[in-house]
Amino acid sequence: MKSRWWILVAALAVPLAAQTAKNTCVECHAALDGALAKPAQLFDRDIHKKNGFSCVDCHGGDPSTEDPTKSMNRARGFVGKISRRDAPARCGRCHSDANLMHRFEPQQRVDQLAQYRTSVHGKRLAAGDTRVANCVDCHSVHDIRAVRDAESPVHPLRLPETCARCHADAEHMKGYKIPTDQFEKYRKSVHWDALAKRGDLSAPSCATCHGNHGAAPPGVASVARVCGSCHVVFENLFAKSPHRKPFDSMGLAGCVVCHSNHEIAPPTVAMVGTAPCAVCLNCHGEGDKGYQAAARMRSRIDELEGSLKRADSILRQAESSGMEVSQPLLDLGAGNENLVKAKVDLHSFDPAMVDTAVSKGLEIGQAAQRAGEKAMVERDYRRKGLALSLVTIAVTMAGLWLAVREIDRRRNHT
Amino acid sequence: MLKRVTDWLEDRTGFDSVREFLKHKTVPIHSATVWYYFGGITLFLFVIQVLTGMLLLLYYRPTPGEAFESVQFIVTQVQFGWLVRSIHSWSANLMVLSALIHMFSVFFLKAYRQPRELTWLSGMVLLFLALMFGFSGYLLPWNTLAFFATKVGTDMAGVIPGVGHFVLRFLRGGEEVTGATLTRFFGFHVAVLPGLTTVLLLFHLALVQKWGMSSHQPPGTTVPTMPFFPNFVLRELVGWYGALAVLGSLAALFPWELGTKADPFAAAPRGIHPEWYFLAVFYTLKLIPSKILVFDGEVVGILVFGLGALGWMLMPFWDRRSGGEERHRLLTGLGVFVIAYLVVFSALGYWR
Amino acid sequence: MPNTEPTTGRRGLIRALLRTGFGASLVSFLYPAMKFMMPPPVAESAANQVSAGRADLKPNSARLFRFGSKPALLVRTPAGEMRAFSAVCTHLNCTVQYNDQSHQIWCACHNGQFDLNGKVVAGPPPRPLEQFTVHVQGEEVIVAKG
Incomplete structure (x- = not known):
């Protein structure tokens, strides 16, 4: 009983002892030049140091002696520089150990290494290609920070640039036969806007679609699933749509066919229809059923959009003339909602479904239009009131003027 | 019976002397008589301001959370609220305009000379109070434009050497434009300024009665006159009705916009500019380089404007000729220059 | 003459x-x-608070009401508590509704889902719904901002 109690104390004391005990690794390396000094300087900011770990936990050796032949003696367990090939396994010694991780980050997963081995990076590394990314390429080394730390290279806001360090480097990517313009394209996308400009940390970056430790391109079949993990409604509509089967049989990757993959622009109505810039024309030609459906859906949406815009403009005009139109303006919001719905329902590629939303919206738009016209009639009524009072004023002024002349004339006589 | 009541009243008040006075009061007739009407029109517009202001007070609430909404409530829910608010805003601007015309006509007619120095002085203070009315009233709807214009305006007061920071804190009720500023401006606008204005206005009008209107002739010459009542009063009424027609048309055809509610944390929108009567000063200060020799440009600018205004106000004390007859080319030239400057710089400030 | x-x-x-x-x-x-x-029929300017109607809402149901110029949602949770939110979805300004099956607030436009604290549970909305404070005065529900 007594001896067990001592084991517990020793286990808790290990990290504390490492902090206070002598660390000759740092002492010597800090005094060296260049690359040999850097790890010792960087390590101050490392999350591992904050959790009580030190050099020896990865590199081995004996930090208690100042004699380099003893402290860095491979026979005494010194590992030295860890090769690119061995890095994942070295990190995994602790990070795959659920019992150990539980003491520091109870919520953190411990399957990163297993995932990494399924990734393109991991498979290539196993095959002997050491130019692929391993743990330290993304998380950095010696100054590793928590993912939630804004300075971490894998913080959501910085992740795209971190991936781009290799993937946008044509020299580095030579020989892998994949494009290097993903980052450039992603930066034009609506997702980058949401992430970087609006600061929405839940907006997707590279890892959201490709996975992080298990990074791989999503297969053709799973594209709609990947997009659908956020855009649920669209996934469901697309799954039931007439596009689903032909896309599957032709090996076309769902959403990406119209919206592209990395350069996902904010969608506009111009993408639908039969005008030259519409994406429908990529497959459909004049006369076929899809062409007609595209034309019809577009014209219906345009009709609703026009109706709402006209109603809005007349209501704004009435409002700026001092008319009370807040209720119709509020109702018009429901019209816009139907416009948004029509644009969503479009992804069923079923004109009848679009029609339903459009008709509801049109009804609201027309009611608002009528309210606006009524308000404008009221405004004209006010103008008539003004005209009437101007006439009154003119009459009074004329009367006054005549009175003045009469008084003057009387005075001249006397 | 009626006679007894009027006699009783007469006995207790002595208003008969006023009636006597009015009966014999005359107004000189000459080529520039028409400019006399602008003083009366300014008075008329001030009365409209008081009346519409009282009406607005029935619904307005001077807190940052409710000011904008209560004005919105006035213009959308209250019957004729749009008209009353629009008239109040338009009449404020027309009043400043007609006060300026009144001032310049007095200046060019040299009517400020002895013995009317105090009339001029009190008039200048009244004009200054009118500008303060405009400045404080502009903030009350608590919309974006007003919020930032107030920020810029009080910032300018802040650069006055020595007392600047005190004035800024006094005006804002703190370091920043906040709800405290709104409360203060509301107090200034509906209590402090109306009180001061009423007292000064009575003084100004009493002086006008005491000295009569300037005849624009050498002393001693007899000038054709007309009786104040009813001849001049009826003419003045024509002017008032004319002003009313202009005011009504502007208010009904171009209702004063409310804009969007002020957001103290938003960035200042582009094209912020104050009310038109501050534009010339505002634009000039924008043009002044940030450093003149070793002095801060803005400070120099504000000092120059302050001294200029003071000099203009003390006009009767350094143009010491008496009567309105003698011409003074240099002063007339100065007046023309000031008008040209105000017009050009206001226009530049508006369109740039 | x-x-x-x-x-x-x-x-x-x-x-x-x-x-x-x-x-x-x-x-x-x-x-x-x-x-x-x-005084006009609407006796007060809708500044910081507004009446959301009678307090006769059944548990696990909701009702839309007007707050200023925007719609708002009064929810009575299954436990009987009253809560009020802005009904304007933070994604594309559609009006949200209460889903009594899932006990969540739901936007029909893009399937955005919020829990009964207004927090985003699923879908594209970038921010939670603005929550208002609710006071029950006798038979009437008063909803206030901030």
């Missing part, structure tokens, strides 16, 4: 003109002023 005395007819005309003019002016000043002074 400049020297002839004005006829009584002419003087009468002037007097009539002036009388109608002054009379009409007086009416046109007083009428709007009186109308202005009468």
Whole structure:
């Protein structure tokens, strides 16, 4: 009983002892030049140091002696520089150990290494290609920070640039036969806007679609699933749509066919229809059923959009003339909602479904239009009131003027 | 019976002397008589301001959370609220305009000379109070434009050497434009300024009665006159009705916009500019380089404007000729220059 | 004929003109002023608080009401608590609704889902719904901002 109690104390004391005990690794390396000094300087900011770990936990050796032949003696367990090939396994010694991780980050997963081995990076590394990314390429080394730390290279806001360090480097990517313009394209996308400009940390970056430790391109079949993990409604509509089967049989990757993959622009109505810039024309030609459906859906949406815009403009005009139109303006919001719905329902590629939303919206738009016209009639009524009072004023002024002349004339006589 | 009541009243008040006075009061007739009407029109517009202001007070609430909404409530829910608010805003601007015309006509007619120095002085203070009315009233709807214009305006007061920071804190009720500023401006606008204005206005009008209107002739010459009542009063009424027609048309055809509610944390929108009567000063200060020799440009600018205004106000004390007859080319030239400057710089400030 | 005395007819005309003019002016000043002074049917400016109607909402249901110029949602949770939120979805401004099956607030446009604290549970909305404070005064529910 007594001896067990001592084991517990020793286990808790290990990290504390490492902090206070002598660390000759740092002492010597800090005094060296260049690359040999850097790890010792960087390590101050490392999350591992904050959790009580030190050099020896990865590199081995004996930090208690100042004699380099003893402290860095491979026979005494010194590992030295860890090769690119061995890095994942070295990190995994602790990070795959659920019992150990539980003491520091109870919520953190411990399957990163297993995932990494399924990734393109991991498979290539196993095959002997050491130019692929391993743990330290993304998380950095010696100054590793928590993912939630804004300075971490894998913080959501910085992740795209971190991936781009290799993937946008044509020299580095030579020989892998994949494009290097993903980052450039992603930066034009609506997702980058949401992430970087609006600061929405839940907006997707590279890892959201490709996975992080298990990074791989999503297969053709799973594209709609990947997009659908956020855009649920669209996934469901697309799954039931007439596009689903032909896309599957032709090996076309769902959403990406119209919206592209990395350069996902904010969608506009111009993408639908039969005008030259519409994406429908990529497959459909004049006369076929899809062409007609595209034309019809577009014209219906345009009709609703026009109706709402006209109603809005007349209501704004009435409002700026001092008319009370807040209720119709509020109702018009429901019209816009139907416009948004029509644009969503479009992804069923079923004109009848679009029609339903459009008709509801049109009804609201027309009611608002009528309210606006009524308000404008009221405004004209006010103008008539003004005209009437101007006439009154003119009459009074004329009367006054005549009175003045009469008084003057009387005075001249006397 | 009626006679007894009027006699009783007469006995207790002595208003008969006023009636006597009015009966014999005359107004000189000459080529520039028409400019006399602008003083009366300014008075008329001030009365409209008081009346519409009282009406607005029935619904307005001077807190940052409710000011904008209560004005919105006035213009959308209250019957004729749009008209009353629009008239109040338009009449404020027309009043400043007609006060300026009144001032310049007095200046060019040299009517400020002895013995009317105090009339001029009190008039200048009244004009200054009118500008303060405009400045404080502009903030009350608590919309974006007003919020930032107030920020810029009080910032300018802040650069006055020595007392600047005190004035800024006094005006804002703190370091920043906040709800405290709104409360203060509301107090200034509906209590402090109306009180001061009423007292000064009575003084100004009493002086006008005491000295009569300037005849624009050498002393001693007899000038054709007309009786104040009813001849001049009826003419003045024509002017008032004319002003009313202009005011009504502007208010009904171009209702004063409310804009969007002020957001103290938003960035200042582009094209912020104050009310038109501050534009010339505002634009000039924008043009002044940030450093003149070793002095801060803005400070120099504000000092120059302050001294200029003071000099203009003390006009009767350094143009010491008496009567309105003698011409003074240099002063007339100065007046023309000031008008040209105000017009050009206001226009530049508006369109740039 | 400049020297002839004005006829009584002419003087009468002037007097009539002036009388109608002054009379009409007086009416046109007083009428709007009186109308202005009468309180309008909506007795208060909708600034920081608004009535969300009667407190007769059943548990696990919700009702839309108007807060200023925007729709808002009054929810009675299955446990019987009253909560109020802005009903404007933070994604594309659609109006959200209560889903009594999942006990969540739901936007039909892009399937955005919020829990009964207004937090985003699923879908594209970038921010939670703005929550208002609810006071029940007798039979009436008063909802206030902030």
